[in-house]
């Protein structure tokens with residue numbers, strides 16, 4: 001059976017199950033499916049990723065350090081573009097997003113902090129091609145590139161212009177997270193620990209949350225009490241450390 005046919009069958013099965021089961025039953029089913037994936041997070045992570053992937057990370061890192069340092073002033077010595085548009089992530093971070101998304105099936109991605117919207121077009125493309133939902137939130141409409149916005153609309157992405165700390169938005173996003181299926185929430189705004197504390201309580205078992213600017217703005221000692229209270233455990237940690245990236249991902253247990 002071809003990959004496309006397989007993914008269509010998989011999608012139809014998923015939709016049918018969602019209709020037949022209650023949200024709670026579906027959540028338990030997703031959790032059961034997750035068991036395999038959760039193992040990827042333990043210290044043995046790289047035994048599960050092929051040696052080729054690890055090698056690729058190292059080569060990209062070496063290349064980035066050797067050739068890109070100084071040519072463009074960035075925090076982590078790597079370019080920050082996607083299809084030529086400026087993004088708030090380095091190539092290494094894009095690489096880990098690609099790995100994370102490839103290794104984890106999910107139903108939707110919610111990005112808090114759109115900025116130019118070029119990175120959003122990457123996430124929206126992923127979502128479009130994999131029949132997922134994509135939502136991005138930005139307070140200042142004028143920072144979003146009109147072209148990126150046009151593309152986002154074409155890919156059926158939802159772009160919300162609102163302050164992420166506004167109570168109605170927290171409730172709205174909370175209710176979207178509560179829908180059946182795994183959500184990846186990306187906290188990439190002005191105050192990551194605050195975003196995490198406000199939005200992560202809505203995460204269901206098996207949902208993921210990614211925190212940007214780890215160690216610089218999202219300080220481990222500030223984030224730890226939140227992750228402990230909400231039972232959020234590190235996910236894909238070894239990949240993010242090795243890459244290295246300024247991100248951390250957690251899975252709700």
Ligand SMILES: C[S@@+](CC[C@H](N)C(=O)[O-])C[C@H]1O[C@@H](n2cnc3c(N)ncnc32)[C@H](O)[C@@H]1O
Nearest residue numbers: 087088113114115119138139163164188189190
């Ligand atoms: C780091 S940038 C996002 C980068 C983007 N995710 C990317 O990868 O290219 C943070 C964005 O959050 C927006 N922002 C800051 N405070 C906000 C708030 N309270 N509500 C919504 N957006 C906010 C800023 O205007 C900025 O565009």
